[in-house]
Amino acid sequence: MEGEGRPLLLDPQCSPLFILPWDPLRAKKSGIMILVSVTLERLAYFAVVMNLFLYLNKGQPEIQSWEPIEALTAVYVIHGVSCICSPIGGWLSDSFIGRYWAVIVGSLVYITGYTFLTALSVNGLTSMGCDWKSENDSLVSNSNFHWLILGKESHPCSAHVYVTLILIGLGVGFLRANIPPFGAEQVRAGGENAVRQFFNAYYWCVNIGGLIGIGVLAYVEQNMEDGFFISYLVATTALCASLVIFCAGKGFYIVHRPGNSVVINCFRIVGEGLYNTCKKQDSVQGSPMFRRQSHQPVSLVALKGSCWIDRAKISHGGSFHDTTVEDVKSFSKTLVFIFVLLPYWLVYFQMSTSFQAQGLHMNLHLNGSSATDFEIPAAWLTLCDDAFVILLIPVLNLVVYPFLDKKNITTVPLCRIVVGMIISLTAVIVAALVEHFRLEDWRQGNSINQMISNTNYNASSMSILYQIPQYCLIGTAEVFAGVAGLEYAYTTAPRTFQGIVLGLYSAIEGLGSFLGILLVRITRSLQLGWIRSEVNFNKGHLDYFFYLLAVIQSAVVVVFGLIMYLRWEPPRRDVHTEETLGASALHSEYYQSIETSPVPESPMT
Numbered sequence: 001m002e003g004e005g006r007p008l009l010l011d012p013q014c015s016p017l018f019i020l021p022w023d024p025l026r027a028k029k030s031g032i033m034i035l036v037s038v039t040l041e042r043l044a045y046f047a048v049v050m051n052l053f054l055y056l057n058k059g060q061p062e063i064q065s066w067e068p069i070e071a072l073t074a075v076y077v078i079h080g081v082s083c084i085c086s087p088i089g090g091w092l093s094d095s096f097i098g099r100y101w102a103v104i105v106g107s108l109v110y111i112t113g114y115t116f117l118t119a120l121s122v123n124g125l126t127s128m129g130c131d132w133k134s135e136n137d138s139l140v141s142n143s144n145f146h147w148l149i150l151g152k153e154s155h156p157c158s159a160h161v162y163v164t165l166i167l168i169g170l171g172v173g174f175l176r177a178n179i180p181p182f183g184a185e186q187v188r189a190g191g192e193n194a195v196r197q198f199f200n201a202y203y204w205c206v207n208i209g210g211l212i213g214i215g216v217l218a219y220v221e222q223n224m225e226d227g228f229f230i231s232y233l234v235a236t237t238a239l240c241a242s243l244v245i246f247c248a249g250k251g252f253y254i255v256h257r258p259g260n261s262v263v264i265n266c267f268r269i270v271g272e273g274l275y276n277t278c279k280k281q282d283s284v285q286g287s288p289m290f291r292r293q294s295h296q297p298v299s300l301v302a303l304k305g306s307c308w309i310d311r312a313k314i315s316h317g318g319s320f321h322d323t324t325v326e327d328v329k330s331f332s333k334t335l336v337f338i339f340v341l342l343p344y345w346l347v348y349f350q351m352s353t354s355f356q357a358q359g360l361h362m363n364l365h366l367n368g369s370s371a372t373d374f375e376i377p378a379a380w381l382t383l384c385d386d387a388f389v390i391l392l393i394p395v396l397n398l399v400v401y402p403f404l405d406k407k408n409i410t411t412v413p414l415c416r417i418v419v420g421m422i423i424s425l426t427a428v429i430v431a432a433l434v435e436h437f438r439l440e441d442w443r444q445g446n447s448i449n450q451m452i453s454n455t456n457y458n459a460s461s462m463s464i465l466y467q468i469p470q471y472c473l474i475g476t477a478e479v480f481a482g483v484a485g486l487e488y489a490y491t492t493a494p495r496t497f498q499g500i501v502l503g504l505y506s507a508i509e510g511l512g513s514f515l516g517i518l519l520v521r522i523t524r525s526l527q528l529g530w531i532r533s534e535v536n537f538n539k540g541h542l543d544y545f546f547y548l549l550a551v552i553q554s555a556v557v558v559v560f561g562l563i564m565y566l567r568w569e570p571p572r573r574d575v576h577t578e579e580t581l582g583a584s585a586l587h588s589e590y591y592q593s594i595e596t597s598p599v600p601e602s603p604m605t
Contacts, residue, residue, distance in 0.1 A: 022189040026252050030186040031198060033249030035205045038179060040242035041107075042209025044114065044235035045172065047217035049078060055121070055221070055228050056161070070158075074165060081169025082176065083510030089174035090499030098258045099182040099499060100250075106174025107243040113167030114239055118232040120160060177503035184490050185254055192491070193405070199487040200397045203479070207389040215383055256495070269312045269320050269328050276311035276318055327494035331501070334492045338505055341417070341485050343556045344477070345512025346519070347424045347549055350431070351382050351474055353516060354531075355467065358435055358542060360457050361442075362464040364450060375450070376464055381471050388475030396479065413488035418560045420481020425553040427473035432546035434470065438462045442538050458538060519548075 056071035066074070093102035180202060187194040217231040224230060312318035313325045359378035366376060404411050438460045446461040486505065493501035523530050523545065532540040 024190070027187045027190060027194070030249050030252040030254075031183060031201070033245055033252065034179065034183040034186070035201055037242045037246040038183075038202060039205040039209045040238040040245070041110075041175060042206045043213045043217070044209075044238045044242070046210045046213030047221075047231050047235040048114070048117065048168070049075070050214050051218050051221045051228075051231075052078070074161060077162065078165045078169045078172075079510050079513060081166050082172040083507045085170045085173025086177040086506035087500055087503035090177035090501070090503030092174075092499075093178050094258060094496055094499040096258055098255065099178045099185075100253065100255045102174055102178045102499070103182060103246060104243070106171045106178070107239070107246070108171075109167055110171025110175065111236065111239050111243065113164050113171060114232065114236040116160070116164040116167070118229065118236050120157060120164065121229040121232050173503070173506070176506040177499055180486055181490050181498040181502050182253075185256065186252075195491060196401070196411075196487060197397055199483050199490070200393050203483045203486070204390060204393045207386040211383060211386040211390065214386070215380075265320075265324065266328055266331070269325055270309065272312040272318050272320065273309035273325075276316075277308045327496060330492065330494055331497045334489065334497075334501055335504065337414075337492075338485070338489060338501070338508055340556060340559065341481070342508055342512055342515065343552050344417075344421050344424055344481050344485075345509050346515050347428055347553055348474060348478065348482075348509075349513040349516055350428065350546075350549070351385060351471065353513075354542060354545065355381070355431060355470065357531075357537075358431065358438070359464050359467055361459040361537060362438060362467070363448060363459060363461050364464050378464065381464065381467055384468055384471035385475035385478065388472045389479055392476060392479045393483075413484040413491065414560075414564065416480045416484035417488065418557065418564065420477040420479070420484065421553060421557050421560065423473055423480065424477035425550055425557060427470045427477060428546045428549045428553065430473060431467075431470040432543040432550065434466050435543035435546060438466075439538065439541075439543065447538075460538075520545075523548075 052075050053071045056066040056074055089102055089106060093099045097105070180199070183202060184195050184198055187198045213235075217234060221227040221231045307329070309325060309329060310316050312320045313322045314320065315322055318325070356378050359381060364375040364378065401411055441462045442458075442460040448459055448461055450457050450459055486502075489501050489505045490498060520531060528541075528544070529539075530541045530545045531537075
């Protein structure tokens with residue numbers, strides 16, 4: 001109303017008991033729009049990232065290829081930027097622009113990066129006016145002088161490529177932080193089962209996109225003339241279609257407005273809690289609520305046994321609403337559980353690193369004989385993971401979970417995370433056993449030489465198909481721990497922190513891959529000789545490295561078991577308050593306006 005000095009929090013249409021009605025038809029339409037958009041986006045992402053190293057490294061060495069180290073660095077750049085930008089994208093959506101517009105902005109940046117990458121692939125890496133030769137290189141005509149004088153310039157279009165990859169990483173980070181919580185918001189009114197079904201469907205669509213992107217477009221890139229240009233053009237078109245479909249669902253979406261700067265309030269709450277603890281303030285008389293309503297009875301809250309951060313609450317003498325402080329406490333507990341998932345992601349990313357290194361040193365021929373012309377690409381075994389996820393999620397979602405729900409057997413995210421970790425532990429043990437028998441087979445003289453991408457690999461005669469169980473186990477673990485971790489991060493985080501939490505969840509995934517690199521370097525610095533260069537690879541002990549991963553994962557499983565035994569309850573959100581107020585926290589700015597605003601009369605009952 002005109003002249004109001006304070007926000008209208010509760011009105012006849014928005015009482016504390018009022019909850020947004022559950023509309024299954026609207027939720028279904030909005031969910032389908034979002035999931036189709038996710039499938040197209042993941043298709044485009046995997047079509048580029050899985051073969052980016054080959055794209056940069058492939059070609060005529062004297063004209064348009066990058067050195068392997070440079071190409072590998074570029075791949076890490078796109079992963080690193082997406083991990084860093086995920087929390088930033090979550091913070092911006094929570095505090096300033098909202099999740100809907102964060103997805104649109106991220107998609108536009110994403111499409112811009114893909115458009116540049118497609119233009120670069122028109123004529124290898126010599127298009128868009130960039131060439132590996134420098135401006136001063138026109139004075140030198142002999143190509144031998146190029147290598148002697150300007151060898152560091154041998155990778156062309158480096159500035160163009162890195163700018164493009166940064167744009168793509170920025171877009172990926174924004175989408176990964178905001179699409180999962182935005183989609184879950186559309187079905188949240190349907191209860192915990194609806195949220196669980198959404199995250200299972202979300203993971204299913206992610207793997208469908210990966211299956212098409214890796215299985216089809218990656219094949220086009222490697223086996224067709226101008227394959228990279230064709231694949232990148234299809235990927236860019238898929239991204240554009242993804243954005244159009246997402247925007248087309250605007251009429252069905254529930255769109256929450258962003259809140260205040262929750263990160264700033266976090267620091268303010270922590271600072272005030274520490275300050276009041278040092279002052280040993282023991283009453284609520286200093287709080288603005290007490291000063292404004294001193295003529296009314298105030299319920300004093302005992303400070304005995306409370307946490308130090310509780311002293312920032314109004315009920316404990318602080319200036320922040322109790323719900324806001326509780327949100328910060330829940331946020332910290334959620335982060336603890338997310339970081340405990342780090343060893344799981346360390347094992348998960350072995351699919352694209354040590355598992356592939358193991359596969360390259362196994363017999364790639366389908367029938368076990370080198371007489372056949374067809375060789376199984378080592379990267380194709382990751383499709384076993386995608387296929388297993390695609391097949392298992394519907395079984396769990398439509399058969400297993402409903403059956404357990406009828407039997408009143410809990411399937412809370414924490415239990416499923418532990419199950420997933422145990423399965424991933426089994427996966428690395430199986431990988432270690434396969435590596436043990438592979439090395440034994442090679443030492444007995446059963447070795448073959450096979451040429452892969454102009455590189456000679458001295459491999460065991462043991463078929464690469466023996467790797468299928470470990471990939472399938474990783475896929476099974478992903479269905480439990482991966483899906484449940486995403487669901488847990490959403491359901492336990494306060495609404496005003498959901499974007500940041502989901503961004504940090506994505507960042508932890510990326511951190512798991514970098515932790516793997518650190519672990520490899522530590523084993524090398526200790527001169528353990530587990531992972532050696534290509535010439536002496538079969539003289540190493542990759543199986544010992546897998547056993548080390550198993551020990552790390554076992555320790556984490558024990559920690560999780562203790563947590564469940566001690567019944568450390570995960571933080572819970574007040575869904576009623578969130579749906580009523582549009583956010584779970586009432587920030588201190590509201591209470592600062594209380595002193596200058598009239599006291600409303602109590603409503604008639």
